Structures are given as structure tokens and as C-alpha cells.
Amino acid sequence: MSDIGGGIGARAGTILAVDDEPDILIALEDLFEDTYRVLTASRPADALEILRAEPDIAVILSDQRMPGLTGDALLAEARAFHEAQAILLTGYADITAVIAALNRGGIVGYVTKPWDPGLLRGTVAQAYERHRLGRDLATERALLRGLLDHSIDAISFKDAEGRFVRLNARKAALLGRDLPACLGLREADLPEVKAQADASADEAAMRDGRVAEVLISEGPPGAEKWSQFTRVPIRDGGGAVSHLAVIERDVTEQKSLEARLRQSDKMQALGTLAGGIAHDFNNLLTAILGSLELAAPKVADQPRVQRLIENARGAAERGASLTKRLLSFSRAHDLQARATDVNALIEGMSELFTSSLGGLVSVRTDLAPSLSAAQVDPDQLELAVLNLCINARDAMPEGGRITIATRRMAINSDPEIADGAYLAIRVSDEGTGIPEEILRRVCEPFFTTKAVGQGTGLGLAMVFGLAQQSKGRLTIESEVGRGTSVELALPFAATTPVKDAEGEATVPAAARPARILVVDDDPEVRHVTASFLSGFGYDETEAGNGHAALDLLTRASFDLVVADLAMPGMSGVELASEVKARHPGLPVLILTGHAEAMKIPADLPVLAKPFRSADLATRVSAMLDPGRAA
16 A cells, blocks of 8 residues: 655645655655645556546646556556646656657656656646646636526637637527537628627627617517627737627517507606696686586576586586596496497497597497397496497598497307307407507507507407406407407496486475585686575585684584595595584585595595586585485
8 A cells, every 4th residue: 555645724725746765755846845736646547546536636746657657558547537737757767658648648748756846836827827727718618608598698619710619509599500500601701681780780799899788679660579689799918809799689578568558657747737737727627617507697698608508517527427438437446347229339439429529530340239238347348348449440540330239149168258148349440450460469568569659558358357257258369451350348237227317307395404614726616506506595605725724613613514525635535524523413515526536435435527507406415415315
């Protein structure tokens, strides 16, 4: 058994000295122990065992003449499984073996015995540095190979002539070639238009010598694929650009998410704006409709003026209907499905179609008679039909005809919905049609093929959501150049629709003499409300804000407070809370043009603006005399 020893731990690395003479091993250990960790072996077999156990050995110093195995043979065997650099220690008589070992690449150098300590140290230091650089290079190659093989990005390296010197399988796949076949190719020589554009961008980046990033899109509008290119010029030792690294990343999903976020913020802002506009507009309509109603009896003997008043009242009521739709469209709420006369709903949208679709398209209806009611939220269905018609109009930029048809249909063996009878609403156009690749995505939220600012990408997504939540389905048929048909199938309702009261409502007489405090920051609306109450036979007092109302309540007694919801300084809800605390039992009626503007307690009565005098009279009478109303 040969002697195996080791020196003191060193900073620079580990070397192995192999010699069958113990004095030589001691001398080598003394020479290197201050710089390296030194392991020793007196037999070649022991040296091979040490090498197998110590993968971090950097340099092997081996004698040539040893019993059982010569130094060059030992080093050749070690090279088969170890990366250590090998140096032979030999006499002049062994020069033939040294030359043979050098020719085979088995050693990196040799030192003759007796050695010069400085020369031997220098030879070992060079061998150690060569080993370190080799290790670093192998590590970098492994890291680069791991990056190339596992990155989802397309990565390539090109020389100064634009030839691929390294690339990953992702990039090769984008080029439509096998990876080995791409090496040495130039994108400038490929026939594809995209390859030509990429080659031009590469040349520009190498000329400029700076990192360049660019975002490009491919594909038809609405189905684009977005890619981000990062080009990194690589310089040689002299500072000249010798290579170019190109990273191509698919950012389609990221762009889609960014678009969704922008549209979501925009829709939230539009909803807030719509609510504010609706509130102010409802106040205007309350003043207009109220004033017309108050003026009508004063000109009962003037038919011409009466007709003018009726025309004005009809226009204002249409404005109220549009404002109600605006609020319905802008607010987010759970579906309120109920029995809905779909044919009547579509017929009632005729004026809305005229104002929303413009003059280039016409709307034709083909409504099946005697259809039972569908179980659906009527406000959301109205919005869905309008959205489908707007999409149809946009598909016919030169104009055309939109057809809205209803029918009874049977659905069987559809995995998405139950078998049975359904009411179908079909909206068809004569427009450009939808390509197959886009048709698959049209129901995705915020997906749109329209130009920026012309579409939200929510129309079909909303209709699809309505169909699903109503336990129905949405189907789309389209042919490029021939038009598109969208069909919404809805389940029939088990009950009949509840019809709104028709005709002029009767204004109930005052339940009893009462003093009513009217609180509103809008003087026109406050005057109309107070005039209605005075006409009913009540004694009314006006206040312009909540604080003024509380001051009046300390100086006089009232039977009812009628207050606007949105007022500066103190809202109607806050006023009602103060009234409840200071004057228990005094009822408060809230008037509002936008009930969603703030949270209203469930036990607080609310009357929506604009209102008819009969509506106000009924609510006031019921609150002043609850027993009579019951």
C-alpha cells in the first residue's frame, strides 16, 4: 500500500503529486503546500483512486518511471475520466515518452529532474490557470445550453455577417427548419418577408452598436401576434462588434392583458361619468316634466298650446327613457331575470335604433307572433340586442340592412344547455363577415378588431355572458363577404310578464292636512316638488340644503321630509340619519336621479326622478297615513 498524504488547505486549489520515491513527494509537498492543497500517491493505482474520489483536482504532477504503470500511461488513463491538467516529471532518457504523450494530448508540459523550483512553480501555475479557464468555459457553455434549451423565448447568436452561430430550437421552429440546418444561414438569404425585415433590423443594431428593443405585430387586425425583439451587440477584445444576440419574446398575452386593463379602467370611468350625467339630466327632466304638468291646467282652454305642451312632455319622457337606459347600461349588477315579452321589447327599441345606429343602415324586424315570454333580465337583453346591432352596423361601413328575427326553436343533444324549447333572437347583417381565426375569439372579453377608440371589446362578451347566466346559448355564423348572424337562445318563462300600468294615473287627495319640508339644492326641482305638494293640499316649506333643513326643524314641526339624495355638504342619507336621531318618528322620502350614486339604507323610502305628480302623491299619502295605504 503506497503512502497517500495531503498538505494544509490552500486558497488556490488542489494538485496531485505521484512518484514512487517518498523523498520526491516530500520535496513536492514542501514546494507547493503554501499555494495549493497537495495530495500525494506513491503508486499509480492509488493515484487513480484519488482522482476518482476528488473531481476538483486541477493539476497532476507525475513521475514517468514507476513500477507497474509509466507516468504517460497513468495520465492517459486519468484523462479518460478526469479534467485535471497533467505534467510529467522525467529525466532526459524519457524524452521519447514525453514527446509521445505531448502528441497524444495527454499532457500539457513536462519538467526534467532535477527541477528548477521557479520553473516548476510556473509550469504548475500555468496548468492550474488553464484548468480554471476550462472549468469556467465549461460552466458558461452549460449555462448557455440550459438557457437555449429551456427558454420559451427564441434566442440566436449571429456573427458580423449575419450568419447563425448558435440558436435554440424555438428560433429554429420559427424559421421552419431543423436546428442543425440553421447554423451558417443568413436571414437575409431567406425568402420570407419577415426574415428580410429581421435581417435589416439586425444590421441596423450592429451598425448602431447599442442594445435595441422593438415591438412588432403580425396577423390580421384583432388577431395579431405581438413579439418583442431585443438585439444586443457583442464586442470583441478590440471593441468592434463581432456578434449579435437576438431575443424574440411572444408578448401577445401581455398586450392582451394591458388592453383589458385599459378598457376596464375606461369602462369604469365611463360608468361613473354616465351616472353623473344621468343624475344631472334627471334633475333637468324633473324640472321640465314637472313644469309642463303644472302649466297644462292653466292653458286647458288653448288646444294649440296644449298640443305644444304634450309634444314637449313626450320628448322629455323619451329623454327620461334614454337616461334610464344609460344608467342600466353603465351600472354593474346581478341579472334580474323575469318573464319578458321579447317582441314588445324589440318593438319598443325602434327609436333607440334610430338614434344609435345612424342613417346608413336600416333595421327590419321579423318577429314570430304569439311567442311566450322569455326568462331574462329585460334591461340586459335590451343592451345585448343593441350591442349586436351596433356590431352589425360596423360590419357594413357602406350601409345595409340589419334583420332582427325571433322564433321558437327546439334544442336537443347540446352539451351546454338542457334539451327543450327556447326563444331565439337572431340578428343578421349583410356585412364583411368574420374570418375563421377571429371568429374563435370574438367572445373573449376586451377582444376587438375595431380601431382604437371605436370599440371596447365587451359587446359580444356581454351577450355571451347573458346567454350563459340565463341558461341559454349564443351561436355565431359568418362567411367572409356574405355577412354574419348571431343567435341568442333563451329559455321560456313559467309565468306571464307583469305589464306596467297604462294611462294617466289618478292623483290621490291629501291623506290629511300635513306640513312637508322639501330639501333640494336645485331650485328648479325644489320648486316643482313643492308646487306638486301644494297642489295636493299640503303645506310645504323649502330648504336649499341639509343644514338649512335641520335649522328649520328646530324652529317648526313637520309631518314629512322630502329630500334630494345628492346634495353638497350633507347628502339626503346623512340628513335622514340626523332627522331620525333628533326627531324620532318623522318620516323621510328620498328623491334621486341616480340611486347608485351612494348606498341607501333598505328602510329608507326612495322615489326616482323624473317622477309624475301622481307618483309623488301616492308615496307621500302612503307615508303620512300607512294604515290607509295598507
